[in-house]
Amino acid sequence: MSKTDIQERIELLRGELNDLADRCGITSAVVLLKSQELDKQLNEYRRMAGKGD
Template sequence: MTKNDLVTLIEKKRAELISVAITNGLTSSVAIRYSQELDHLLNEYHRVYIKKIPSSAC
């Protein structure tokens, strides 16, 4: 996966989270799941492109 692919996924997941949160609330199970998925993508971006920390630390 390229850096641009990962950034695109992050932007898409962020937009989905915002939409779900507006519709169902920030504490809905769907919003929480999307938030966790976004966190995972952001952690991956940070691991690969920012800090270069081992994936086992995430």
């Protein structure tokens, strides 16, 4: 997966997270899971950015 792919995925997940938080509440389990998924993508992006790819 390229950095551009990850950036696009991050933006998609951010939108989904915001929508879920609005609908389910910020402390909902589903919001927590989506937040963790976003964190994984952000960490992957940082890892790739650190390599200079």
